[in-house]
Amino acid sequence: MSTNLQRVPVQEAYDDLLHRTLSRISSDLGRLIYLASTRDYNSGNYHHEGLADRFSEEVARKALEDAHRGFFYRVSGQSLEDLAEELEIYLRSSREDAGTFLRTWHKLEPYRIAIPTDVDPTVERLFLCNVRLALAILRLRQEPNPLRQ
């Protein structure tokens, strides 16, 4: 009963997050990275000031967690072609030099922090594999010679 009562505000907070914040981000990969950035590195808890003000800290946390997991599964299930496209959109939105961006992502693997806790281990591995491949594809498009035969 209490779980059902709580689900309604969580769903409302989720919809609010989707329409007010996430709709402004141009790609699912960007949304995923944004949601991961709302998670505290030390405690693993999610925080969003505006959402917590409109609902409650607890409800906002749960909505962010659900959204993070949902977008993670969505991005992980994308085809490589779509993910490479998403990565390119994200790269352009970062306004960083493409070469620097690709080198940094290849070296530091910052996308690892985009993985929510308690996700399916195979999907987690698929996500990492696909991002690495998408990076290699963009590097190939950037500098055709190194990866071409």
Place this chain on the structure above:
Amino acid sequence: MISGFGALILAVLLLLLIIVWVRAASTRREFPFTGDGLRPSDDKNLNACPPEFVSRIFGDDDIEFISRLKSSQLEKLFRQERNAVALVWVQQTSSAVRQIMRQHLETSRQSEDLEFATEASIFLQYAQLRFICAFLFALIDLVGTQRLRSLAIYTVNLTERIGETQRAFQLAAQTREISSARSS
């Protein structure tokens, strides 16, 4: 005295066993699980991977896209990465199946009226799944994920079926327990 053909079969079996063992060891190193293949206190890992992701891992779409890019290095990287994901999936499936069987044995021990047909069906499904997992482990690197797609889909379906059989068995055992407690 073993004939030449027998010796060849033995050698192939031994080679397959070594491949399975080496793959299992390297996958564990790369993806540290606990002894029975599961992360501690993580119940979600008891479930099999969602089928749509298995279709993606063993599907053709991504390799066709990679082939269009005409880079042998990229193709090589793709095969390495996908094979590694597929091996993790095999290990996860194998762990999930072992866990289902453990739950079944626990329920069976507490149950007084076991049905031979149900027990035989669960055991056969279990044995089949363990064999397929070992087979997949050995073959993924040798033949690639795309050629094993049908077998992977079959494994997903069979894992779902053994899980459902176990759940139905557990539910029946609980119902019997409740009704016997009420009647006594």
